[in-house]
Amino acid sequence: MNGKQSIIDKIIRDAELGAEANVAAARKKADAVIAQAVADADAMRAEKLSDKSEQTNELIRRRRSVALLDKKRALSAYKSELTAAVFDDAIDAFKSDKKRYKSYVEELLKSNAEDGDVVIASKYDESVVTSAMVSRVAKSLKIKLALSDKAGDFKGGLILSGVNYDKNLTLDDTVRRIRECSETQVAKILFKEN
Secondary structure, three states: OHHHHHHHHHHHHHHHHHHHHHHHHHHHHHHHHHHHHHHHHHHHHHHOHHHHHHHHHHHHHHHHHHHHHHHHHHHHHHHHHHHHHHHHHHHHHHHHOHHHHHHHHHHHHHHHOOOOEEEEEEOOOOOOOOHHHHHHHHHHHOOOEEEOOOOEOOOOEEEEEOOOOEEEEEHHHHHHHHHHHHHHHHHHHHHOOO
């Protein structure tokens, strides 16, 4: 639980540092789109003012609506990308303390390994999940474990491939579960929403 809280705390700290400037830039860009749409519509209205003012007003109204929708979509997409990046950064931050991360992975292995499991490590963790670590854990648990020749395409943690079932102990899966529980809270903090 403490590891999850430190990830959440890191997410919140990192997000607060850059969120305001990024949201302001996205809003400025969206406002520029609206201003351009209004300017285009105003130019068209001036051209056709004589007997087509009603049609022009409708066109202006539609362009403004489209520009506002584009602004909302762009802002929403940006918020989603930023939130995803914050959670990705949390994984990197967690892995940056190599000693603590190696200890975490070893404890994960000790707590979940069963006799005959094959350990699939992340392709990014070749120096962390080694055959020596797997042998040491197997010996301490008095079970048979093997390190797979193939690395997994995930950011960290490991997968235990067993005879009857596999155990997904990847950081990707752990952060996904944390994100499901805390994404709304993180977004509120990032974007100062109520």
